Every structure is written in structure tokens, then in C-alpha cells.
Amino acid sequence: MNWKTLRSPSILFWGYCILILIGSSIPATSMPKLEVLTFDKVIHFSEYTVFGWLYLRFYQESRVSKKWKLLILVPILFPLLDETWQQFIPGRDSSIFDSIADWIGIAFGYGLGYFLSLHD
Numbered sequence: 001m002n003w004k005t006l007r008s009p010s011i012l013f014w015g016y017c018i019l020i021l022i023g024s025s026i027p028a029t030s031m032p033k034l035e036v037l038t039f040d041k042v043i044h045f046s047e048y049t050v051f052g053w054l055y056l057r058f059y060q061e062s063r064v065s066k067k068w069k070l071l072i073l074v075p076i077l078f079p080l081l082d083e084t085w086q087q088f089i090p091g092r093d094s095s096i097f098d099s100i101a102d103w104i105g106i107a108f109g110y111g112l113g114y115f116l117s118l119h120d
Contacts, residue, residue: 013058016051017078023047024082027090044101045108048079052109053116060117075106 052075059071079102083094 009054009057009061013054016054020047020051020078020082021085024086024092025089027092041097041101044098045105048102048105049109049112051075051078051102052106053113054109055106056110056113056117075103079103079106 055075059067062070079099082102083096083099086092086094
């Protein structure tokens with residue numbers, strides 16, 4: 001596998017998804033419950049801003065028919081999968097507020113990716 005292959009949007013995107021799930025698999029000693037604005041939400045926002053930017057690049061190069069469904073479904077469902085997964089990890093919790101921070105980060109990542117693509 002050469003460097004160009006490793007830099008492909010699909011490899012980068014799916015590799016990042018795996019990293020998110022690995023990070024979500026790390027047990028925590030205590031997680032705050034129902035706190036809306038915490039540093040945790042900044043981490044979620046940042047993590048999913050990168051996800052949104054990588055996903056936009058992947059989406060733009062995908063050859064899937066009915067691409068608009070992919071544009072909507074993956075970014076909605078992956079954060080829910082991530083939060084559901086965390087319920088099974090000792091000391092971890094899931095929260096709709098985490099998913100909201102994720103979705104806002106994805107939207108920001110989309111916007112950032114679109115803005116950067118205008119200047120290419």
C-alpha cells in the first residue's frame with residue numbers, strides 16, 4: 001500500500017471512525033450526568049468537526065448512487081452508534097447532549113470543508 005492510497009478520503013474517514021470507537025471504548029472512572037455545557041461537549045464538538053470534514057471529502061469522492069441519503073444518514077447515525085456503544089463500557093455514559101454536540105460539530109466540519117474546497 002502506498003502513501004497516496006493511505007491518504008484517500010475513504011481510508012482517512014473510515015480510519016477516523018475506528019479511532020472514535022476506540023476512544024469511546026476506554027473505560028472512565030466517572031462521567032458527568034446531564035450536564036449540558038461542559039468541557040466534554042467541546043471534545044465532542046472538536047472530534048466530530050474533524051469527522052464532518054473527513055466525511056465531506058469522502059462523500060465528494062464516493063461513487064454511490066443516491067448519494068444524498070449517505071450525506072444525511074451516516075452523520076446522523078454514527079454519533080448515535082458511538083453513544084450507544086458507550087453504554088456498554090464501564091464507567092461511560094451516553095447522553096443526547098453528547099449527540100447534539102456531535103451533530104453541531106459535523107455541521108461545522110461540513111461548513112469548514114466546503115469553505116476550504118472553495119479556495120482549492
